Amino acid sequence: MSSPILELLPAVHVTIIGVVAAFFSAFAIYAYQKVNDAKEKLDAALKHSMSVATPTSMRFGGNNIYLNDDGTLNWDGAGKETLRRASSLYSYLDYEEKYGIPRSEHQPEPSAEEVIAACDGLFLLLTTIFTSYPFWNNNLVQFKGQTDKVSKVCAKEFDLSRIQEMQRIISYLCWTWSTSNRSLMMLARKGMECTQLKQMKEHTEMFERQTVNMPEPEKTRIWAQFHQPHVSRVTDFQNIFASFFEKSHSIEREVIPLLSESLSSFTTYNQTFRVKETTMKVIVLIVFNLSLGVILPLVTLNLLVGVNFEWSNFWFSAFEYFVLFSTMFPYIWICRYLYKKIEGLEFA
Structure with missing residues (x-):
């Protein structure tokens, strides 16, 4: 056949x-x-x-309210509320500068506790923003009980939705700084003053308890060696806040356009071929x-x-x-x- x-x-x-x-x-x-x-x-x-986005100064918090249970940023809830609270304590300064509206006589001066809490909260929020999704973690900050979740979600593929989420957060930060920079800088300065006074009071009381019946030379030595360094060591909230908000502007001008262009080029070639x-x-x-x-x-x-x-x-x-x-x-x-x-x- x-x-x-x-x-x-x-x-x-x-x-x-x-x-x-x-x-x-x-x-x-x-x-x-x-x-x-x-x-x-x-x-x-x-x-x-x-x-560019990695912060140079960071604050660590044991109970971080700015993270959700899945390790993502709690931006629309606690995040925006902390930012609004921080910028509102001395908001009359920006109103006075921009609109000529003087401070109301009935507007109370924030207490030292409010100022310190607002500074600490804003510092922790800004640290969390730049070390969690949609940004990068880089294993720089350890979040109590949530480090693995934060690292996992930060390792997700970088796509258009992630850039858009980054843009949304950065735009709000830039807008806040452009409209409330005087009030935020006043908050930072007051925070440094209140923190130093608080530390001075705490260490003075501790010093007095420790040095009862001690001779003056010994008291002077103990204060200079063990207490004075702590009193003088105050977090520079002004430089830290300014650095974070300037970083936000750099990201808006430089990072987001670069990422958008690079991702668009890769997506185009990838989907075409x-x-x-x-x-x-x-x-x-x-x-x-x-x-x-x-x-x-x-x-x-x-x-x-x-x-x-x-x-x-x-x-x-x-x-x-x-x-x-x-x-x-x-x-x-x-x-x-x-x-x-x-x-x-x-x-x-």
């Missing part, structure tokens, strides 16, 4: 597979280079943006045609020739099958190897 179709099929498929493989190789190399270049630019932009998906489909197609279009017809032809079975031809036929499958196996193996490699790419 003879079959012209089966006889021609292996040669036809091998020729077509060779042409397709040659064409696709050129396309894949070009597409992969474009996507990879865009990915490298995005990675570089993320690295640069991370360095779809290197990973296309390559995996082509590999599956090649394996399919190699199996059913080349190997199967050759096996079928050999079976048709050997319909009248003779033991004398058995060993020769077995040798033919051995040569066929042993020489085809490397092609199947390399296709599977490439498939697994491509499957691990971060591209689409």
Whole structure:
């Protein structure tokens, strides 16, 4: 028996597979280079943006109310409320400067406890903003009972929605600074004064208890060595707040446009070429045609020739099958190897 179709099929498929493989190789190399270049630019932009956004001063809080249970930033709740409270304590300064509205006689002066609480809360909030999603954690700040959750959510893929969330938060911070910078700076100055007075009172009382019936030279030594350094060491809220809000403006001007452009370029090339998906489909197609279009017809032809079975031809036929499958196996193996490699790419 003879079959012209089966006889021609292996040669036809091998020729077509060779042409397709040659064409696709050129396309894949070009597409992969474009996507990879865009990915490298995005990675570089993320690295640069991370360095710009990382705070230089940080506050640690045991019970951080600015984090949700899942490790994300509690911005619309506690975050905005703390920012509003901090900017409202001395808001009359900005009203007076911008609108000429003098301070009302009935507006009370904030207490020392209110001022210190507002400064500490704002410092912790700003630290949390820049070390939690949608920003980066970098393992710089450890959140009690939530460090793993914060790190996990910060490690999420950087996409357009994340940039938009970052833009939303930064825009609000920039707006707050542009409308309330005088009141915030007054709060910071008052916070430093109140903190120093509080520390002075606490250490003076402690000093007096410790040095009862001590000679004056010994009292002087103890105060200078153990208490004076703590009294003088006050958190510089003014420089810290100014640094955080200036960082917000830098992120708005520099980081967000850079990330948006880099992500847009990567997304465009990635979705246009779809290197990973296309390559995996082509590999599956090649394996399919190699199996059913080349190997199967050759096996079928050999079976048709050997319909009248003779033991004398058995060993020769077995040798033919051995040569066929042993020489085809490397092609199947390399296709599977490439498939697994491509499957691990971060591209689409």
